[in-house]
Amino acid sequence: QKEVEQNSGPLSVPEGAIASLNCTYSDRVSQSFFWYRQYSGKSPELIMSIYSNGDKEDGRFTAQLNKASQYVSLLIRDSQPSDSATYLCAVTFNQAGTALIFGKGTTLSVSS
Amino acid sequence: DADVTQTPRNRITKTGKRIMLECSQTKGHDRMYWYRQDPGLGLRLIYYSFDVKDINKGEISDGYSVSRQAQAKFSLSLESAIPNQTALYFCATSDAGRGELFFGEGSRLTVL
16 A cells, blocks of 8 residues: 655644655655645645655755655645645656656745 | 536536547647546546547546547546536646646536
């Protein structure tokens, strides 16, 4: 069974703080990793993708991947109330590529 | 116009009725997917198709069927709807690259 695990939260941080979201996955051959943001009642939107070990930065967002530990994280710096949403971790589970499997999501609340 | 269009956006039906959710895309992607979202359960994969002649079951295919009528069209059917199929359904597309998904706006289905 391919699994993607996330802490459901809610994760509450004050405005301007760093929010740290974590995700673990069950299959060592996983190749592609994504973070999606979803506002209530809306469709998910991609905010970060990462394919190799290490860090990838895009504006206030940093994705970190550690394939040996089967762990991927998302850091949001200078958190804003508009970042309040559910963050979904998604993983592809084989080298040939297949459909993304999603975690259940972590709800982030940023208070002003 | 949206690149990935789902119809209907909202539907209320009764137990035992046949329901079809339709998805069309203008992104030119070969791969199309149907996901279901329930509160607290994240996105779960129902079916996916990598090209017109390819159909694959996902995590939760029981009670559902799909048809890939053309590269741009992928429909999901519930042959005999039951109340626990009440959910928000998302269609998504991707190209054959790294797996990034592009989502439709969702179809909210209520089965009474």
